[in-house]
Amino acid sequence: MQDKQKKAAIQQIRKFNRFYTDLIGLLNQHFLSSTYSLVEGRILFEISNAGSIQASQIMASMHIDKSYLSRLLKKLEMEQLIIRRPSPTDARAIEILLTEKGQAEFEILNQKSEKQISDLLEKISPEKSKELASHMSAITYILKEGH
Amino acid sequence: MQDKQKKAAIQQIRKFNRFYTDLIGLLNQHFLSSTYSLVEGRILFEISNAGSIQASQIMASMHIDKSYLSRLLKKLEMEQLIIRRPSPTDARAIEILLTEKGQAEFEILNQKSEKQISDLLEKISPEKSKELASHMSAITYILKEGH
DNA sequence: TTTATTTAGTTGACAATGTCAACCATTAAT
DNA sequence: ATTAATGGTTGACATTGTCAACTAAATAAA
Numbered sequence: 001m002q003d004k005q006k007k008a009a010i011q012q013i014r015k016f017n018r019f020y021t022d023l024i025g026l027l028n029q030h031f032l033s034s035t036y037s038l039v040e041g042r043i044l045f046e047i048s049n050a051g052s053i054q055a056s057q058i059m060a061s062m063h064i065d066k067s068y069l070s071r072l073l074k075k076l077e078m079e080q081l082i083i084r085r086p087s088p089t090d091a092r093a094i095e096i097l098l099t100e101k102g103q104a105e106f107e108i109l110n111q112k113s114e115k116q117i118s119d120l121l122e123k124i125s126p127e128k129s130k131e132l133a134s135h136m137s138a139i140t141y142i143l144k145e146g147h
Numbered sequence: 148m149q150d151k152q153k154k155a156a157i158q159q160i161r162k163f164n165r166f167y168t169d170l171i172g173l174l175n176q177h178f179l180s181s182t183y184s185l186v187e188g189r190i191l192f193e194i195s196n197a198g199s200i201q202a203s204q205i206m207a208s209m210h211i212d213k214s215y216l217s218r219l220l221k222k223l224e225m226e227q228l229i230i231r232r233p234s235p236t237d238a239r240a241i242e243i244l245l246t247e248k249g250q251a252e253f254e255i256l257n258q259k260s261e262k263q264i265s266d267l268l269e270k271i272s273p274e275k276s277k278e279l280a281s282h283m284s285a286i287t288y289i290l291k292e293g294h
Numbered sequence: 295t296t297t298a299t300t301t302a303g304t305t306g307a308c309a310a311t312g313t314c315a316a317c318c319a320t321t322a323a324t
Numbered sequence: 325a326t327t328a329a330t331g332g333t334t335g336a337c338a339t340t341g342t343c344a345a346c347t348a349a350a351t352a353a354a
Contacts, residue, residue, distance in 0.1 A: 005273065005277060006265070006268065006273065006276065008280070009268065009276045009277055009279065009280040010261055010264045010265055010268070012280035012281075012283055012284055013264050013267075013268075013279065013280055013283060014260060014261070014264060015283075015287070016280075016283035016284070016286070016287055017171060017174070018189075018192075019287050019290075020167060020171070020286075021171055022209075022210065023290065024164060024167070024168055024171070025210065026210060027164070029210075037310080037311085039311085042165070045165075054331080055331070055332065056330080056331055056332080059331095062169075063169060063172065063173060063176075064312090065312065065313060065314090066331080066332065066333090067312090067313075067314080067315095067332090067333075067334075067335095068311080068312055068313075069332090070332060070333055070334080071333090071334090073332095074333090087331095090320080090321075090330090090331080091319080091320055091321085091331095092319060092320045092321070092330065092331045092332070093320090093330090093331055093332080094331080094332075113161060114157055114161070117157045117160050117161060118153070118157055120160075120290075121153065121156065121157070121160075124289060124290075126152065126153065128289050129152075129153065129156045130152060130156055131285070131289065132156065132160065132286060132289050132290070133155070133156040133159035133160055133163075134159075135282040135283075135285045135286050135289075136159055136160060136162075136163035136282075136286065137159055137163070138278070138282045139163070139167075139279060139282050139283065139286075140162070140163055140166050142271060142275050142278065142279050142282075143166075143170065143267075143271075143279070184339080184340085186340085186341095201302080202302070202303065203301080203302060203303080206302095211341090212341065212342060212343090213302080213303065213304090214303085214304075214305075214306095214341090214342075214343080214344095215340080215341055215342075216303090217303060217304055217305085218304090218305090220303095221304090234302095237301090237302080237349080237350075238302095238348080238349055238350085239301065239302040239303070239348065239349045239350065240301090240302055240303080240349090241302080241303070295354095296353105296354085297352100297353080297354070298351100298352080298353070298354085299350100299351080299352070299353085300349105300350080300351070300352085301348105301349085301350070301351085302347105302348085302349080302350095303346105303347090303348090303349105304345105304346080304347080304348105305344105305345085305346080305347105306343105306344095306345085306346100307342105307343090307344090307345105308341105308342080308343085309340100309341085309342075309343095310339100310340080310341070310342085311338100311339080311340070311341085312337100312338085312339070312340085313336105313337080313338075313339090314335105314336090314337085314338095315334105315335095315336090315337105316333105316334085316335085316336105317332105317333080317334080317335100318331105318332090318333080318334105319330105319331090319332090319333105320329105320330080320331080320332105321328100321329080321330070321331095322327100322328080322329070322330085323326100323327080323328070323329085324325100324326085324327075324328090
């Protein structure tokens with residue numbers, strides 16, 4: 001009996017994963033029309049969020065390969081969106097910060113992203129939007145905190 | 148006042164998107180340890196799900212480029228997982244079916260994918276698992292049906 | 295009914311994205 | 325003092341995805 005419920009849950013979760021993978025894919029595609037790729041945008045987010053950050057921290061939070069990240073950071077540096085400088089506390093590490101240009105570009109990206117979600121919510125009533133958000137919080141909570 | 152609520156909802160949704168993009172990414176990475184890529188698995192799913200299907204339908208449901216799809220199908224055909232034959236009703240179109248091997252491989256993939264979710268649910272109580280699934284259904288419903 | 299137009303799929307050429315292993319320098323552990 | 329682990333870079337490569345041009349058939353328009 002218990003087992004049947006579990007199977008049903010698994011099926012529903014898989015269905016959701018298919019659905020949401022698609023949705024995120026569509027959102028990202030649209031996002032890509034911008035000059036920066038999704039990963040780049042996400043890196044800018046991580047830097048902005050932290051103020052200053054090490055590459056290894058970005059690696060950990062984004063689950064991204066270090067060689068890949070290294071190159072992306074190099075590119076962002078060339079585009080003058082970030083500064084990479086040796087960490088004062090660890091000579092192996094680098095400290096990454098947004099330049100003013102980087103902050104400005106991130107702000108644009110951020111607003112684009114907000115607008116995208118805002119557009120999505122246009123089709124949905126304010127009450128349902130609120131519900132949507134709270135379902136999402138609930139999922140995050142359950143998956144992060146467990147039991 | 149209304150506006151503040153909306154902004155809060157947008158922020159929560161974006162947070163969820165980051166979180167869930169990562170989660171799906173991790174699940175897919177694990178999935179990749181198999182011999183088929185995620186997209187290939189998904190194509191097999193679409194074919195299995197429909198019984199027989201046209202390439203254009205897969206294109207539509209997966210939002211995938213037609214040239215890309217054409218190549219993937221060619222590969223799957225070479226691996227003898229699918230049959231491509233001219234559609235009886237439309238000479239431009241092809242009709243795609245799973246071979247027995249394809250069905251068997253899909254079944255394995257399917258079980259792997261189920262197991263993956265099942266493992267994820269190990270850390271979560273049955274009640275919470277059920278809640279999780281229902282939050283997901285609710286999200287899908289709201290996003291699909293709107294208001 | 296001949297002439298567009300659209301639809302279905304394929305192919306070539308290429309760009310973007312991501313991975314693996316080897317490597318250097320530094321720090322931490324034994 | 326030596327070894328192991330960490331942080332990052334680079335070369336070489338594989339996978340994944342995109343774009344435009346093209347053929348053949350079906351549909352619409354003249």
